[in-house]
Amino acid sequence: AKESGRNNFQYYSRELTAKAVERVRLESSLHRALERGELLLHYQPQVDLEHGRVRGLEALVRWQHPEAGLISPATFIPLAEESGIILAIGAWVLEQACGRMKDWLDRGLVTAETLISVNLSPKQFDQPNLVALIDRILTTTGLAAAQLELEITESTVMQSVEQAGDVLHRLRELGVKVAIDDFGTGYSSLIHLKRFPLTTLKIDKTFVSDIPHDANDTAITRAVIALAHSLSLEVLAEGVETQAQRAFLIDEGCPHGQGYLFSRPLDESGIEPFLRERLAQ
Numbered sequence: 001a002k003e004s005g006r007n008n009f010q011y012y013s014r015e016l017t018a019k020a021v022e023r024v025r026l027e028s029s030l031h032r033a034l035e036r037g038e039l040l041l042h043y044q045p046q047v048d049l050e051h052g053r054v055r056g057l058e059a060l061v062r063w064q065h066p067e068a069g070l071i072s073p074a075t076f077i078p079l080a081e082e083s084g085i086i087l088a089i090g091a092w093v094l095e096q097a098c099g100r101m102k103d104w105l106d107r108g109l110v111t112a113e114t115l116i117s118v119n120l121s122p123k124q125f126d127q128p129n130l131v132a133l134i135d136r137i138l139t140t141t142g143l144a145a146a147q148l149e150l151e152i153t154e155s156t157v158m159q160s161v162e163q164a165g166d167v168l169h170r171l172r173e174l175g176v177k178v179a180i181d182d183f184g185t186g187y188s189s190l191i192h193l194k195r196f197p198l199t200t201l202k203i204d205k206t207f208v209s210d211i212p213h214d215a216n217d218t219a220i221t222r223a224v225i226a227l228a229h230s231l232s233l234e235v236l237a238e239g240v241e242t243q244a245q246r247a248f249l250i251d252e253g254c255p256h257g258q259g260y261l262f263s264r265p266l267d268e269s270g271i272e273p274f275l276r277e278r279l280a281q
């Protein structure tokens, strides 16, 4: 048993080394990806569940790797977060998304009420100059603060409740909206929610995927909707894939959703026709 234990250890450490090497390689190529313009945004519509009107667009980053093809953010965002390059990537995403939104507004593809939702990672949220950065990006792109919605997770807020409260208040003073993403999956004590100037709760897709047949997920989804109503927050369900889910959410008082039922995330050339079609309706 001892013998095989040691072999196991050697096996694992070799594997870990290979992983570490792979990680360093990915990190340096992420730097280059940003410099060479290999990152791009896809946009997924957030709609009014009843009528299909576009409430907003969520910006989702992708990496067009010259050899590996399109790489999912689930693969490289955690690495970017660990290495710190998330700050540069995040600033690029914000600038790109706000600039694009302003352009669509000027071209009449969206209205002054349409939102652009941008994901913020924990490290981004903790950076000392976040509010100044966002202020500057809104100024340079010319987008109104009221059209920008930042998506953060419960764990981002709970890392440092005091500091998060301060940042959130300053963001709200700027006029930016703040959504809690993946709501229900974190460990936030719901009691804190009331203290924060939030605007939106996004019900995580792991709950939405099993409504209306799974009793637990149905109960959680109902509870989140009720919580949002009682705190006067907007509520939006993510991962809506079926008409049954859509009908259930409407019945339960969740007015907004996003998911494959309405549209997959689309690149610029895909989202523009989608927006044009919706405007024509």
Ligand code: C2E
Residues within 6 Å of the ligand: 044, 059, 060, 061, 072, 073, 074, 077, 090, 093, 119, 120, 121, 181, 182, 205, 238, 239, 240, 241, 258, 259, 260, 261, 264, 265
């Ligand atoms: P998220 O913020 O929860 O984004 C929703 C994810 O669900 C997206 O995956 C989207 O493509 C996917 N999705 C949308 N509709 C459906 C559906 O109906 N069914 C299912 N099964 N999935 C659906 P994506 O684009 O691969 O992004 C994964 C995660 O990467 C995001 O999860 C977010 O946490 C992160 N991410 C993406 N872009 C950024 C970014 O610019 N900055 C940061 N910090 N994180 C990002």
Ligand code: CA
Residues within 6 Å of the ligand: 058, 119, 151, 181
């Ligand atoms: Ca999100």
Ligand code: CA
Residues within 6 Å of the ligand: 181, 182, 202, 204, 205, 238
């Ligand atoms: Ca989410």
Ligand code: CA
Residues within 6 Å of the ligand: 206, 207, 208, 209, 210, 214, 217
């Ligand atoms: Ca589930």
